[in-house]
Amino acid sequence: MKLIDGKKIATEIKQEIAIEVNKIIENGGRQPHLAAILVGHDGGSETYVAFKIKDCGEVGFKSSLIRFEDHVTEEELLAKVHELNNDDGLDGFIVQLPLPKHISEQKIIEAINPKKDVDGFHPENVGRMVIGLPAFVSATPFGIVELLKRYNIETSGKNCVVLGRSNIVGRPMSILMSQKAINATVTVAHSRTKNLKEVCKNADILIVAMGFPEFIKGDMVKEGAVVIDVGTTRVKSDKTKSGWKLKGDVLFDEVAEKCSYITPVPGGVGPMTRVSLLLNTLLSAKKEIYK
Numbered sequence: 009m010k011l012i013d014g015k016k017i018a019t020e021i022k023q024e025i026a027i028e029v030n031k032i033i034e035n036g037g038r039q040p041h042l043a044a045i046l047v048g049h050d051g052g053s054e055t056y057v058a059f060k061i062k063d064c065g066e067v068g069f070k071s072s073l074i075r076f077e078d079h080v081t082e083e084e085l086l087a088k089v090h091e092l093n094n095d096d097g098l099d100g101f102i103v104q105l106p107l108p109k110h111i112s113e114q115k116i117i118e119a120i121n122p123k124k125d126v127d128g129f130h131p132e133n134v135g136r137m138v139i140g141l142p143a144f145v146s147a148t149p150f151g152i153v154e155l156l157k158r159y160n161i162e163t164s165g166k167n168c169v170v171l172g173r174s175n176i177v178g179r180p181m182s183i184l185m186s187q188k189a190i191n192a193t194v195t196v197a198h199s200r201t202k203n204l205k206e207v208c209k210n211a212d213i214l215i216v217a218m219g220f221p222e223f224i225k226g227d228m229v230k231e232g233a234v235v236i237d238v239g240t241t242r243v244k245s246d247k248t249k250s251g252w253k254l255k256g257d258v259l260f261d262e263v264a265e266k267c268s269y270i271t272p273v274p275g276g277v278g279p280m281t282r283v284s285l286l287l288n289t290l291l292s293a294k295k296e297i298y299k
């Protein structure tokens with residue numbers, strides 16, 4: 009079994025991005041600039057956004073954090089989105105989800121200029137990705153494809169099972185895996201799938217994005233499979249300083265014995281998700297998606 013070291017690959021990519029940023033500036037361009045809108049004070053969202061801001065600093069991007077309280081109105085948020093859409097000094101921005109219940113997430117996502125939608129959530133980017141046009145692709149699937157490439161994992165003609173069908177992970181992941189550059193034969197499995205164990209056992213590449221900690225056991229995985237674990241459930245732990253630890257959707261010790269490659273949690277997909285937002289912002293700064 010080989011461990012897929014997402015942390016190491018993400019560090020390498022960050023170094024590559026930093027070199028690109030230096031080149032842009034040497035050639036008289038401006039620093040790539042990412043903004044994040046954060047509504048309220050949810051602990052998870054605060055952490056994710058803080059990471060995004062920190063990551064920007066590490067590669068030489070400018071970053072801006074725009075905060076609103078939970079009681080912000082949809083109109084106020086839409087006004088900010090329009091302002092950022094028209095800000096020529098900004099390459100991309102994200103609105104951290106989830107939003108408070110009184111705000112329509114879909115309405116906010118659809119208000120974002122697709123050319124600045126570095127999360128890849130706007131229907132225009134999703135549609136472009138589906139038909140194989142250059143597009144901002146949501147960060148987790150983008151990062152997983154990059155991991156498979158950098159580990160030279162054969163995908164052509166392989167059976168790929170994606171567990172989960174969310175708009176930001178499972179669904180786009182399944183589309184990317186079936187595209188011509190990757191050429192896998194894809195099955196999307198979900199909570200209503202029958203004979204899930206058999207479906208999983210058929211996978212040469214198993215990508216698990218369900219959010220059920222340690223759901224995938226050793227007897228659900230084919231000998232020699234590649235297993236990608238997207239799960240990140242926080243569970244209480246008395247063994248860590250923070251009092252909690254991250255658990256993946258895969259029972260690591262059992263599954264690792266059987267597979268050819270596996271991503272750990274933490275240190276697998278997570279760092280690649282973070283670096284993919286930087287890659288999308290760089291693509292936007294270089295006008296490589298919408299030319």
Ligand code: GUN
Nearest residue numbers: 102103104105106127147
């Ligand atoms: N909430 C959880 N993941 C994400 C993400 O990738 N982008 C945004 N904007 N919100 C999230």
